Amino acid sequence: MTADTTAVPRRKLIEVALPLEKINAESAREKSIRHGHPSTLHLWWSRKPLATARAVLFAQLVDDPSSHPDRFPTDEAVATERKRLHELIEQLVAWENTGDQNLLRRAHEEILSSTNGNPPAILDPFAGGGSIPLEAQRLGLEAHASDLNPVAVLINKALIEIPPKFAGRPPVFPGAAEAQINTWPRATGLAEDVRRYGQWVRDEAQKRIGHLYPKANVLDGTAANVIAWIWARTVTCPNPACSIEMPLTSSWWLGKKKGKEAYVVPVVADGEVHFTIGHDVKNAPTKDNDGTVRRTGATCIGCGAAVEFSYIRTEGRAGRLGAQLMAIVAEGKRTRIYLAPTDEHENAARVPEPVEMPDGYLPTEALGFRVQPYGMTEYTDLFTLRQLTALTTFSDLIGEARERVLADTLALGLPEGASLESGGTGAAAYADAVATYLGFAISRMTNKSSSICSWDSSTKMEAVRSVFARQALSMSWDFAESSPWGGSGGDYLEDLLWISRVLDRASIGPVGQAWQSDAQRAVQRQVLISTDPPYYDNIGYSDLSDFFYVWLRRSLRRVHPELLSTMLVPKADELVANPYRHGGKDGAHVFFESGFREVFSHARESAFPDYPITVYYAFKQQDVDGSGEASTGWETLLEGMIRSGWMITATWPMRSELSNRMRSFDSNSLASSIVLALRPRTADAPTIDRRGFINALKDELPQALRDLQQGAIAPVDLPQAAIGPGMAVFSRFSGVLTDDGAKMTVRSALTRINEILDEVLAEQEGDFDSDTRFAIAWFRQHGFEAGKFGDADNMARARNASLEHLERSGILISRAGKVSLLSPSVLGEVYVGKDYDPAADPHISTWEVVMHLARALTEKGVPAAASLLSRVPASIDRDLCKELAFLLFTIAEDAKRTQVAVEFNSLGTAWNDIVAESRTASTQLTLDA
Structure with missing residues (x-):
């Protein structure tokens, strides 16, 4: 697949041709890879696949053979060399090859050859989950990651700063180094210490609060480990003749595996609700009687009264929502055992409120938040008292573990030195590093240790569903309370193992740098940009990340005092179009547009003349005004780039979104990102009139659309993808002049592009x-x-x-x-x-x-x-x-x-x-x- 681009000196591979099918296949496949994948270090929203980021960075720096007619004088020679480079990319993007040092060395040598031995430093000013800086480091480049959000900054530090600093060191936990005869390459010594000290944290926590989590007595008389407790929120039935504590549940199902079906059976007796477990498929819940909560409200199982959400919300705000245990999930032999609740297990959860809980109020209005109307106003309201007790206990132990690491490191003769945040590499910094990953395990743990978690009864899962199964905080009527020692989701040791596997496979390139900054300030240095900007108004990163931040701050504020200094994540300068924060929809649009224009203006001033920058986008066209013109976050992003003097030289559809994510079921959600290559537009770029612009679109768009259709792009993404080559035409001119001499706006240009797209699709019918x-x-x-x-x-x-x-x-x-x-x-x-x-x-x-x-x-x-x-x-x-x-x-x-x-x-x-x-x-x- 070949991009139609404007001739520029020494065109880069990304501006001419990519092995798109292989890149997209590996990117899509990567979303299902778990063990050791950097995304398992800590949750972040809308991460780009590592394969995509790696391929884009390589192609952004390596020359296309057509740029060297002296070395490749014929079309055949160019094609042969391009094929060689494509084969290298195809090897690079395979997950199995991420640790292949010989392959990475070959890739780095190609980059050196195309950059005169002096490749530019790479910056992602919206670093988020860190895919781009991490892959820059993997390719042997100087990697910089900037983000306003301290959670994102901490993730990037854990990926590109900390592992290279302590690479090659043996573990300091007593006896750990001697347990392995060979050396400790890369960050495997650090990973081993994270496991060893994490095990100590887990064991110590169990000594202190293990009694709050009793085992379950199964039918054969043995005691089984409990994986989770399934609770239903309750509210008093408003019918005076009933007044039971009616359960609120979206489903009675516990497990749907064929031959092992299990569900909750509610029974009302003497004004109280009791629960047993059913297995008979003939009496199993159906679509019509599964659960008590529907879209319009709830139904009382005692009297059949219909209960409106307004009543439930009022009771919630008054603090009168309760919870009743419906079922216990125990660990069987390669199966789940579902047991009826007992007084012992229900009473074990009734604990006093712990002291020194995290501070922080939920936003009164925010994208994706749905729990505040039910009386949940603080982040601690999202957890049961037993969960709060467990999380604060683990959090307190992080500081104790850090002191043990420090003492053990000093005992080996390493000087204490400065802290990690101050740039140290001695004993104090190493203790800070281990503590950081131990703190991440608690933060990961919260995602499956909240009363927002639900139970996934599907045949493939039968497990606790995480808080952020969607990019939102939604109300969960029945919730699953996991066990910190259950051996499944929510188990501290399980979360710790995910983290240590990432460290075992960590890429050890040049020490990267991650810092907290808004994007406008971050780009005021000469670095080469590759970035995935925020998605306009689709995701409220700062509000959502506060869920994790309050716990990271409680666990690690002594380790990262400057980074974690604020009570909550900074929000005022977050570059998303949040109508709640900027005086409504129009104010949010102005804020977003001016912010992006400033970012790309600064980037234009410090741009390298020899390299294109790359920008990902995944916006959908959403709003259409009275004239039929589209208005979107994409329009706003384009305005910022084009008005700042950038021209688009290539566009590529990348399969970047997980096709089985919950949001995509039964919806036409974006499955792809479009990657843009941009270069500074020359000062002498010509203008063109409206008719000339439309003719150019008609000449160039049909082939570009065929290329897009033959790539791995979803039909739902085609209108978005078509914007890229259309705007490439628009952006190469200093202005497209309308009939009255004014410059055409990006919005008007998008309308013309959409019209040509419709014409091209209609013409295809003739084939x-x-x-x-x-x-x-x-x-x-x-x-x-x-x-x-x-x-x-x-x-x-x-x-x-x-x-x-x-x-x-x-x-x-x-x-x-x-x-x-x-x-x-x-x-x-x-x-x-x-x-x-x-x-x-x-x-x-x-x-x-x-x-x-x-x-x-x-x-x-x-x-x-x-x-x-x-x-x-x-x-x-x-x-x-x-x-x-x-x-x-x-x-x-x-x-x-x-x-x-x-x-x-x-x-x-x-x-x-x-x-x-x-x-x-x-x-x-x-x-x-």
Whole structure:
């Protein structure tokens, strides 16, 4: 895949060509990798995959061979060299190769060759979860990470500052170094100390509060470890004749594994609610009677009274929401054991409020916060008293553990030296470093140790669901209280092991630098920028991160006194469009726009002339004004970049979002980011009139869109991705002049780009066979609903098709004067128990192939769709199949046919995976033949 770019001196690889399919495949795969992945160090929102960041940085610095005609004088020589570089990138992006020092050394040598032996330092001024600075360091570059949020800064310090400082040192825990004969490479010694001192913290905590977490007595008389306690919030029934403490629960289900089903059975007796455990599938909860809380309110299980949310909120604000134990989850032999509650276990949770809890009030208004109306006003309100007791106990032990590390390090003869925050590398700094990771384990622990956590009863999980399963703080009616010693989510030692695995695999390059700063100040130095800016108004990073910050501050404020000096995360200068903080929607937009313009203006002043900067974006076009012009965070970001003197030289769609995240289910959420390469626009850049701009768009956009469609981009992302090449045209001019001589705004340019996109997609219809053209036209009017026979007949004749042939070919059904297209789900009913064989279909069309592929993908996943595609005759153009999936998604979304749009979006998103797997299936078919 090749980007259409403006000629610039020594173009970089990212401005010409990338092995996009492999990068995206590894980026998508990486989201499912857990053990040792840096993302498991601590939660952060919308991290970029390491594979994407690594490939972008490498291609941002390495010259494209076409920039060296003296070395590569022919097209063949350029293609051969480019292929070599692409093969290197393909090796680099594989997760298994992240620790391959020989491969990383080769990559660094390529960078040195293209940078005259002096590569620039890399800065991400919105560092967040740290993917970009970490990958810069892995490639042997000087890495800088800046963020206003202290939680993000601490994550980046833990990734790029601390491990290189203490690389190669053996552990100091007594006896630990002698337990291993060989040396302690990279940060493995630090990782071992984190495990050893973390084990001490865990054991000491169990001595102090272990009695609050009793074991469960199972049916065979043995005592089993408890994984979690399942509670239901309660409220007094407003019906005076009832007045029970009615349970509020969204589901009665505990486990749904076939043959091991378990659910809560509520029983009301003598004005009280009791719970038992049921296993009989015949009496299991159904969709109609599962839980007591619905979208409109709750139902009392005692009298059947409907209870409005307004009553529950009032009771919550008055402090009258209670909680009752519904079930105990114990650890069995490779299974979960669900037990009815007992007085012992319910009483064990009734503990006094601990002293010295974290301070901090929840925001009165914030993006994604839903709990305040129920009386939760402080961060401590998000935890039970037993959870608060456990977390404060562990937190207190961090300071004690640090003193033990310091004493043990001094005993080995290392001087105490300055603190870690002051830049030290001696005993005090090392003790601070170990304490930092121990504190991270507590912060990780809170994500599954809150009364906002729920129980995931699905067949694949049966586990505590984290607070931030979504990028929000939402009310949880029934909640799961994990055990700090349960061996599952919420267990301190489990969280500690996730952290130590990251350290074991830590990249040891030049010592990086992470500091707290707003982006405007961070870019006032000559560094090369690669960054993933905040998502306009989609995520309230600062408010959400306070959930972790209050505990990190309690555990580590003596270790990082300056960084953790504020009571809560700084918010006033956070560069997101928060209407609650900036006087409404308009004020938030102005704040965001002016902030970004300042960031990119400073970056323009200190830009390197020899390298493009790279910027990721994942905004959706959201608002349309009366003139039909789109207004978005993307528009605002573009205004900041283009008005600051930048031009776009390349755009690439990157698969960066996890396709199975909760937010993406049953929705057309963005699955991709678009990476922009930008260079300073020259001072003598010409202007162009409106007509010339539109003609340039019509010349360049069609091929750019085909390139995008053939990349691994989801159909839902195509309108966003098309903005990139369109704005590349717009940004190369110093101005696009309208009829009255004024400069066209970015908003107006986006409107023109969207219009050309619609024209290009419409023109693509001419490439399809007549059967498919009819089906597209009928789908545009009726979807999969029935329409009049006469209308369909006229439409078919106009496209040189016949309804009789279309019905015979399996595209539609005609009955009683009505015609309807066969949807993928209907095809599933037609072919139930049968296998559709495209190779034996005498009337096959692109439309029919896409319908069957959508059916196969929905019913059985990528392998089934790939197997089907491998049997499609060569007469069917696979590229046209993908184009059709994109087109049908666009039509369905415009017509608000959400579920249908989701099906075709899924097919377009998975297309490259289906094609890749179909090649293997085709080879096997050939061998079998």
